[in-house]
Amino acid sequence: MMKGREWLKRYWVFLSLLAINVLIGILWPQIGRQSWTLTKSNLVEMISVIPPIFILLGLLDIWVDRATMVKYTGKDSGVKGMLISFLLGSAAAGPLYAAFPVAAVMLGKGSSVFNVLLFIGAWSTTKIPLLTFEATSMGIRFMITRLVLSVIGITVIAFAAEKAVPVEEKIS
Amino acid sequence: MFTYILYGCAAAGLAVSFSKDRGKTVKALKKAWKSFENILPQFLTVLVLIGLILSILDSETISLLLGTKSGIWGLLGAALLGSITLIPGFVAFPLAAALLKNGAGYMQIAAFISTLMMVGIVTIPMEIETFGKRMTLFRNGAAFLFSIVVALVMGVIL
The missing domain is CATH 1.10.287 (Helix Hairpins)
Known part of the structure; x- marks a missing residue:
């Protein structure tokens, strides 16, 4: 277990909000009670969806070996490289800023800029665990529509960025 | 299901x-x-x-700020909010779903989600380290514009 102080540091925003909620409950009982009911039902709903998502995420993280995939995404990898970059980004886990170190490794090992941009785009928007979660909370139609548009947009942006920005400016 | x-x-x-x-x-x-x-x-x-x-906020206030009738300002506001904030999708989707249920428009919510994921103002320094200044600004700018387009299209389709 974590030390108390560290725990407090991570959870203080949550705890203060909780305190505010209690305060509101004392001052305006109706709003406070409503807020409590909403939070509770949301919590129950989320907790019931979350376990399989995180199990899948853990499995992906362990079984998808990043180092071996990197070499399939170089300049001459063509459509296969594009697909791999897209899938690699989609299968990843973690926030977008966790993708930048991976992108740096890919660039250093000779992946094409276009493919790395596809990878970043996929990491940011079409992550598989997140898509499943999006479908459960926003509906399948919302998810699919956004997915189709995103795939087009990510490709266009990657293409335009590679063309528009001179090579020597790309890596600082 | x-x-x-x-x-x-x-x-x-x-x-x-x-x-x-x-x-x-x-x-x-x-x-x-x-x-x-x-x-x-x-x-x-x-x-x-x-x-x-x-x-x-009751549903009336939410629909006033982000509802279907909030138009271009609601859309831009939602897109800006998404660019600045850094919340993981696992947290953002429940919020978005709750806002939708309470009167927010599809277009505005789509703009928020799209910029939230693709545009990261807070993480720009980290991105510049990897891709350089011009590439980073280009990518974020293009992603922002693209998010607006996605939102408009989704507003029409859904």
Whole structure:
């Protein structure tokens, strides 16, 4: 277990909000009670969806070996490289800023800029665990529509960025 | 329905992984727990926040700010909000779903979600380290414009 102080540091925003909620409950009982009911039902709903998502995420993280995939995404990898970059980004886990170190490794090992941009785009928007979660909370139609548009947009942006920005400016 | 498919996939994945390598499976589960525990503080925070926001703002106020009639300003506001904030999708989607239920427009919510994921103003310094200044600004600018387009299209389709 974590030390108390560290725990407090991570959870203080949550705890203060909780305190505010209690305060509101004392001052305006109706709003406070409503807020409590909403939070509770949301919590129950989320907790019931979350376990399989995180199990899948853990499995992906362990079984998808990043180092071996990197070499399939170089300049001459063509459509296969594009697909791999897209899938690699989609299968990843973690926030977008966790993708930048991976992108740096890919660039250093000779992946094409276009493919790395596809990878970043996929990491940011079409992550598989997140898509499943999006479908459960926003509906399948919302998810699919956004997915189709995103795939087009990510490709266009990657293409335009590679063309528009001179090579020597790309890596600082 | 979708939840059952998810549970099925997770169970199948675990079974295959376990039959192949016990140690790796345990490691995967540990990673799963760790990544969950990582977002737990933000997760709880946003859940309480949703409760508070929705009980203080009634549906009328929400539809006024982000509703279908909030038009281009609601759209731009939502897109800007998404560019600045840094909340994981696991937390953002429940919030978005709750706002939708309470009168926000599809177009505005789509703009928020899209910029939230693709545009990162806070993380620009980290991105510049990897891609350089021009590439980073180009990517974020293009992603912002693209998010607006996505939102407009989704507003028409959905």
